[in-house]
Amino acid sequence: MTAALISRAKGRRAAAAIGAVSLGLLTLSACEKPTELATVTVGSTTLTSEAIPGCDGNGEALSQKQIASCVSQEGGKSVEVHAGEKVRIGVDPAVAKAGWYVVAGDPVLRAPSNDTYRTFDADKLFQRTNPQTGQVSYLKEVTLLIGKLAKGQGQGTETMWHFQLKAKD
Known part of the structure; x- marks a missing residue:
């Protein structure tokens, strides 16, 4: 029993x-696979965003047409930036491993970064250089674009994020 x-x-x-x-x-x-995020911090304000809608290649490089569409999209989270402030940008470790770049008024990084976190002077982000004259001007508002490189650096852009930076006097 x-x-x-x-x-x-x-x-x-x-x-x-x-x-x-x-x-x-x-x-x-x-x-589902977690969404990769990009973060921008200015002073005590932190903005976190997913990729621009339609600008996540899911492991594949975006076409030139897709990139042009991503760059021209309006919106994105915005933050006010005072002259002389630091703008801190953070990306997920997977983005850092692939490599990433930043474009504001002009390209900001000379080479793609593999760091998860970088700090930039606000003044540099708001400057635009005229390619013909070399003259530098400063913008009142700039779209900060962050791009993740597609697998194997030099293969194009896979994902893009954007934030609006507004100069505060």
Whole structure:
């Protein structure tokens, strides 16, 4: 009699364990890959954003037409920036591993970065250089574009984020 009770208890535990494992696998299969984020911090204000809609190549390089569309899109989160302030930009580790760049009034980085965090002078982000005369002017508002390189640097841009920076007097 006791052998039958022990056998039933083992069967119930085994069935419960199989059910728990099955439920766990089902739950994991429903999970999506987390969205990569970019963060901009100015003073005590922090903005975090997902990629520009339609500007996430999901592992593939964006076409030139897609990039032009991404650059021309309006909107994005905005923050006011005082002259002389620091603008801090952070990206997910996966973005840093692939390499990323920043464009504001002019390209900001000479080479793609593999850091997860960089700091820039606000004055540099608001400057635009005329390529014909070399004369520098300062913008009142600038779209800060952050681009993730597609696999194998030099393969184009895979994902883009943008933020609006507004000069505050």
